[in-house]
Amino acid sequence: MPDWISHLLFGLIICHLFGIKKRSLVLLGSILPDLVGKIKMLNYLSPGSPDWVIPLSNFWHTPLPSIISALLVALFFSYPYLEAAILIILGDISHLLADGATKSFLFDGYLPLLWADQYYIAILVLGITYILLLYFDLRMVKNNESAIKA
Amino acid sequence: MKSKRVEKGNLSITSRIILLLFFLGILTALYIEHYKNFKTRLNLQNIIENPEKYTGTYYQTMGRVVKVDHDFFYLLDTEANKEIPVLYPNHHVHKNDHLVTYGPFTSEGYMIAADIRFQSSEPFKYLISLFAGIFFLWMFFREWRLTTSGFEER
Numbered sequence: 001m002p003d004w005i006s007h008l009l010f011g012l013i014i015c016h017l018f019g020i021k022k023r024s025l026v027l028l029g030s031i032l033p034d035l036v037g038k039i040k041m042l043n044y045l046s047p048g049s050p051d052w053v054i055p056l057s058n059f060w061h062t063p064l065p066s067i068i069s070a071l072l073v074a075l076f077f078s079y080p081y082l083e084a085a086i087l088i089i090l091g092d093i094s095h096l097l098a099d100g101a102t103k104s105f106l107f108d109g110y111l112p113l114l115w116a117d118q119y120y121i122a123i124l125v126l127g128i129t130y131i132l133l134l135y136f137d138l139r140m141v142k143n144n145e146s147a148i149k150a
Numbered sequence: 151m152k153s154k155r156v157e158k159g160n161l162s163i164t165s166r167i168i169l170l171l172f173f174l175g176i177l178t179a180l181y182i183e184h185y186k187n188f189k190t191r192l193n194l195q196n197i198i199e200n201p202e203k204y205t206g207t208y209y210q211t212m213g214r215v216v217k218v219d220h221d222f223f224y225l226l227d228t229e230a231n232k233e234i235p236v237l238y239p240n241h242h243v244h245k246n247d248h249l250v251t252y253g254p255f256t257s258e259g260y261m262i263a264a265d266i267r268f269q270s271s272e273p274f275k276y277l278i279s280l281f282a283g284i285f286f287l288w289m290f291f292r293e294w295r296l297t298t299s300g301f302e303e304r
Contacts, residue, residue: 081161105267
């Protein structure tokens, strides 16, 4: 369960690696499973929330419903549907992968790396990776430009 | 002549409505199934309501410590919003600490903590996520604008 900064950074790295221009769609997907999932915050605001709140929150955070919800959300874009859906699903998958790296006493994720409270490590690693990617990309562009001039 | 929207690979309004109903139908059916399973499978609600049935069952809960009393502390679980007594002798737990606890439940309905992990930065995580949400909205509305026919490219 990383924080949203980690999710967005992971989404941005994916956009960079795949050369995706419509970054906002991937970023939307990368927080989509949490958008409905955070309905459980109602429990903080009003103790004794209806008993469908927690199941709904858990339900939205599982692979199949989150992918179907991505297909549903893509309908609201005046953009080639398949492309929009694929980009949102890509972000969606990145979210589930990032969450799968969270350690737990009960279930150790797919690739247990960090505890939820170690989110700052995820932010640092992902942030530095993204900055390095941007830096090397910029350097490559500059090298290409000087090669063309020469 | 086809409209520009269809030529670009966009869906017509009718197709969108049909697909919307289709996906909503699937999601509803899946949720009903999930809800039924949730009611019967292992969860905190069931453990609290029927502690004898779940005696010795290991479970993980996460939440805020609302009271510390001798060898017990009381954890307000963030999901079920229930106060769970947790036995953790020789603890160094304080009121308002955010914890993840793991251990077996007893027939009396309290948990014996086999392990705990402090997550005191949990509220901060939500705060920075809020800023991330604002950043996302900025990124999103830089590329899209909301119109009557949905989100259109800027």
